[in-house]
Amino acid sequence: MIKKQMLVVVLAALPTLVMAAALQQVQDLEVGPVTVTGTREAQKISETPNTVNVINEKLIQETRPAHPSELMRKIPGVTVTVTNGEGHQTSIRQPISTSPVYLFLEDGIPTRSTGFFNHNALFEVNLPQSAGIEVVKGPASALYGSDAIGGLINVLSRPSPGAPEFEANTEFGEHGWKRLLLTGGTGGDTWGVRPSVNVTHTDGWRDDTASTRRSFSVRWDQVIDDDTIVKTLLSTADIDQQGAGSTRLNETDYKNNPTLNYIPISYRRVKAVRLSSAYEKSFESSLVSITPYLRYNEMDQLPNYVGTSAGSTRINTSRNYSLGLQAKYRHDFTPMRTRLIVGVDVDRSPGSYWERGVTFGGAEALASGATRFTSYTVGDKRYDYDVTYTGISPYIHTEFSPLEPLRITTGLRYDDINYDYHNNLSVTGNRPASTEVDFDNTSAKLGATWQLNKSNSVFVAYTEGFRAPSEGQLFRAGGSDTLSLDAIQARNIEFGVRGQIQQLNYMFSVFDLKKSDDVLSYRDPVSNDTIATNNGTTTHRGVELGLSATITTDITLNGAFSYIKHEYDDWIANVRGVGNVDFSGNEIPNGPRFLGNISVDYKPSFLNGGVASLEWVKMGSYRIDQANTAGAKYNGHNLINLRASYLPSKTWEIYGRVMNLADKRYAEAASFSNGANEFAPGLPRTGYIGAIYRWDAK
Secondary structure: OHHHHHHHHHHHHHHHHHHHHHHHHOOOOOOEEEEEOOOOOOOEEEOOOOOOEEHHHHHHHHHHHOOHHHOOOOOOOOOEEEEOOOOEEEEEOOOOOOOEEEEEEEOOEEEEHHHOOOOOOHOOHHHOOOOEEEEEOEEEHHOOOOOOEEEEEEEOOOOOOOOOOOEEEEEEOOOOOEEEEEEEEEOOOOEEEEEEEEEEEEOOOOOOOEEEEEEEEEEEEEEEEEEEEEEEEEEEEEEEEEOOOOOOOOHHHHHHHHOOOOOOOOOOEEEEEEEEEEEEEEEEOEEEEEEEEEEEEEEEEOOOOOOOOOOOEEEEEEHHHHHHEEEEEEEEEEEHHHHEEEEEEEEEEEEEEEEEEEEOOOOEEEEOOEEEEOEEEEEEEEEEEEEEEEEEEEEEEEEEEEOOOOOEEEEEEEEEEEEEEEEEOOOOOOOOEEEEEEEEEEEEEEEEEOOOOOOOEEEEOOOOOOOOOOOOOOOOOOOHOOOOOOOEEEEEEEEEEEEEOOEEEEEEEEEEEEEEEEEEEEOOOOOOEEEEEEEEEEEEEEEEEEEEEOOOOOOOEEEEEEEEEEHHHOOOEEOOOOOOEEOOOOOOOOOOOOOEEEEEOOOOOOHOOOOOOOOOOOEEEEEEEOOOOOOOOOOOOOEEEEEEEEOOOOOEEEEEEEEOOOOOOOEEEEEEEEEEEEEEEEEOOOOEEEEEEEOOOO
């Protein structure tokens, strides 16, 4: 049954589509740019009723990101902030947070199971050696399931070469930065293999913030016959970092002593392994795809984000294994260019979690009034449990064109989710007894695109998303009431136009995203107990604009801009020491309204194929507390970055970059605590230099 909201958005879009038809006579359609994320296989972006942004391999190689933020902020409406090492928090149509409202994929497979979300998931993927990144904004649950509310990020692996090749990239920078990237491989007419290695170390610019990563991947491509291919990918990551993380400093230290780390004893150690093998067989008008996969994730940490007060700190270890399958069948019909895709995702992920309390010691009083802790003792176990996540999710996706320029897309997915939880300690008010928890959810999407001419199109869409509670939210959130939580729901209406006008490429979109059944803590006025409820509702509205223009044969201008407002619609939450407070109507903290990015690329002949790039990064101001207290605000920042490269020969490239060229003081994160603003300082002016050697047998 088509929902009322879906009918409303389609009816509202019809005048736009009819007007477009009257104004433009459709010319021959061209393939244009494609995306592989919208339907899990190649599809023209012009026929995708979503805002999809693609970062190609060329841009990745020119940017040479030391952190995912350096790439992601080039996309309108997206920002990724730095915690420590390659750790991050993400904002895509949602405030900056660690909340599980995004889905992180590698070649279309989630890097983690739904029940074991981690906001740092991008540092488990080898971004600098990837072939591209695709970002689908807004809810995508109708195809991908839970977590895809704000959007999803799909990192694409580099394919195998068809002949022997080798590439070595060595890089050095300030604050003990060292990185070695190796890739290459060989192949023939029907096969190819590509191994890649990423070894990175930094001492960190703040005290005691060293970070080391070791990543290895190998991709094997095999053509079995004219219509059958197999792609196998093994990816591993081993990350060990000390953690200033997103630890804030009081305003005095932020301005005068930003290298301070109040909790130098904190750490995070991560191991990740992913193995998948995608089998695809094509028939005359159909395709069968079967992708089994294995995953292993492990994280051991003493986090700094929980604070230093008694009872708030802990040391913990989580492990999670996964055995999954993605299977689909696609058939194309001649009438109306109809395409039907049916599939099922299966994920079984047993995991475990244990946690011990920690008491910080070695307290050192600082001149600013803050305290630095240099030791800790481990106390009794707080949690020790095993939990198995099982998800079975069939879906159907259809596309058809009743008129040549009109493409209509529909989709429906059903998610059946089960947590089988076994408590290995005594049952207390904070530790529920062993139990099972089930969720089921149906997500729909409906969209339409209209090709104005061969270069320009408009789209309109209604999409739904949801997020099932994570295992942590269910089983260690402080009370048995969490077992009755429901999934958070999201509804999104979106309109956009994209294409090319002479030398200008553009994408513009406007959206209205509403979340309901959000989880908040509320104090019951009768029992005086603090309980978790699904009573929160929020609205996120905004506009996004992406531009790319060729100014001259040597100069290209790229821009990414967004203006988004995040508001509480209905939000009565418990505040410690105060009671229930109504924040309805307030702006949500950590949600900058304006984001901007402009880069000018200059490619003169004397750089011999190299490029010089000047980049401006703008983050607008934002509130930092739920009450929108006067003065509880981060004023935003402007940063300038410079990159340049030169090719002295066919096989060698020399490059350098300077981040934060003007050496501005800015914050990666901010908060309002105990009546005062606190800030996590961002990277000062920092330089890097590197050299690349490339060889191939062609």
